[in-house]
Amino acid sequence: MKTALIASEKRPQFDKNITNNLLLEAASEEAVRKETLVIGIRNESGKIYRIIGAPALKNYMNAVEELLDLGLVDELQDAEKSVDGYDSIFSL
Template identity: 50%
Template sequence: MTNLLVTTVELNIVRQEEMLIGIRNAKQEIYRVIGASSSKQYNNASEELEDLGLNNELEEADRAKNGYDAIFGLTK
């Protein structure tokens, strides 16, 4: 996760970003949110999460879900 260069901030600040990535825990709850202000940041974060073995459940979706552009977890 250190490759993501993530800074902890209030959720309302993160939600102001251009694109949002949700991270699901074992209970299938979104417990972390990553905000990206550009498609480059979004793509970099997505690649790092995939490298960690997480799957994007919205990978084949044609639109965002519940405000998230991607939702990563251990299962698809």
């Protein structure tokens, strides 16, 4: 899966847990947004600071499971379609 940091946003302390638990390849924000499914992750200020792009549903589901295991909550879990280009948005 590909990931990009949003340059203007602060990385939270828990970010190292994400990068340790998921196999992520650094890419440009544009490349990540071209993936089939896109996950946004919010920092403590409520701003999306990292995006993760999954090429297939299996990869997406694996990432969602790992993020839930880290204690993050998917704000869009009950949404029937993507919101602002995100299929999931996770926060603490």
